[in-house]
Amino acid sequence: MCGIIGYVGGRPCRELILTGLERLEYRGYDSAGFALLAETGGVVEAVRAVGNLSQLRTAAGLNAGSSATSGVGHTRWATHGRVTTENAHPHTSADGSVLVVMNGIIENYVELRSELQDLGVVFRSDTDTEVIPQMIAREYRGDLAAAVREVLPRLGGHFAFVAAHVDEPDRLVASRRECPLVLGIGDGERFIASAIPAFLRETREVMLIEDDEVISVEAGSHTVWRGDLEIGPRPPQRVDWDEDAAEKGGYETFMLKEIHEQPAALWDTIGDRLKPDGSVELIGLGLDDAALARVERIHVVACGTSYHAGLVGRYLIEDWARVPVHVEVASEYRYRTCLAGPGDLVIGITQSGETADTLAAMRVARERGAHVVALTNIMGSQATRDSDGVLYTRAGLEIGVAATKTHTAQIMALSLFALKLGRLKWALTSAGALDLADELRRVPDVVEAYLESSAPEEVMATAATYADRAFFLYLGRHVGVPVCFEGALKLKEISYIPTEAYPAGEMKHGPIALLEEGSPVVVVATDGHVFDKVVSNIQEVRARGARVIAVATEGNEEIESHADEVLWAPRTPALLSPIAAVIPLQIFAYGLARSRGLNVDQPRNLAKTVTVE
């Protein structure tokens, strides 16, 4: 959460910083700020505002520091201190000499703050961040990097920050611990930011900063220390990301664009991994085939939408490979007695690769000797560093806070993994594996045909008629359970309408009491061996006066006689239906939220990456 950026170079940087912050806005958007340094020293412009980047632009006007060639910026998702201008970044030392923007949490800030207050230091915000500029100012003896190196060991928690000093306007100093920070290397200029999109239009040469390194950045050079030891230069990596990924490309929102990018995300995730003979090559798991074949137990840890993908993965792996899978939300797993150990495989699913709870759960399992694989969408993310192996989704950059294409790509990656394991375990025959491989290859095509048909428009039109409803119940069975969980999460996070999601068989054990005349109930009723059972559940809710919105497989003629509305899903085999069935539910949530006039890309109180516990 929170996006940070710093620039030092030969160009006026006001617009570079503001544009960079706009590219990072998915990380947090409750307040923002920037500060520019004058070449001769001092701050030439500093603006902070509550609200998103457009409000910062309004507050800043067309102004002032437009010739400055160094500065820092921040977009915030509040953790410590309410959303106010005083708590927005950059934060400064009491004497105004040091400016800091930070992402993350300083866990021992209460202790540090009271130590400083005992020394007479006056604080102006309620944030944890403010201790950093205050401490740096006290350590400063004419060398900002030296002062940061003094302060760093005293900071607890996980964070990334960029510091500037008014007497050294041509230099920024930054550090990180378990929060992302990347250097962008241009011709006579340097960017330092939370994520590559912040400067992707300006340079593709990047260097990842490692935990507890301190980096001093000047226009034409950078220097890295670990402790007091200066370490040699690391060669930059070149990123080949599509810079349009950070643009809406003609769609009204990022979320809608990303819904429509699902066929590409699915194709790319399959890529060259699925071979003509039905075998699957997954390079990077950190386990060879013989070791993978010996795995007897799998744990999956994840949060939110990634957790729902993990629940789908359990059905696939248990069915195709006959290996027991335990799936748990990471925030619970990390605090339970961990029974994973040597010989077990733990898969941490996190599209961002940054979710604090998932990283912590992976760490717990790794300490116990389990082999930990990160299933993530972001190369070089923290999850890839905290694991023994990596399985990448190839969904491209996802900016909408509500995950869509990364979710279906996660399910595809898990399908590939399950197919591979099924073959290694001899749970699938080669003919069976070949059939499944063909079916997997067809999924992106049927999804593409669906998205190009009139179906999405029909789902949106149906959704609009439900825009005034106060509550939705979601039901499903078997693989329909994680689909209804995910559909309900999508609706609540972007429309703010309360939802409950239950396995349909559990309905009569409590949730049925919620129903009254006209209550909307979304039922995942795709084709499969539990279809008739789901129809019985539909009868039960209709008998209580509920209105049923069924998600059904294209071509199923029976469903229309049972449901008040049908949201069609493209036809796939039952076990792959979670990819097909979740898409109409994404569109349903989207249509409903848009007809309520809401900003689906930036829902209230949320952020794309949750780097705090």
Ligand code: AGP
């Ligand atoms: C998805 O729509 C949500 N924004 C959220 O639940 C998300 O899936 C969760 O925070 C996990 O994120 P991750 O995949 O980056 O770890």
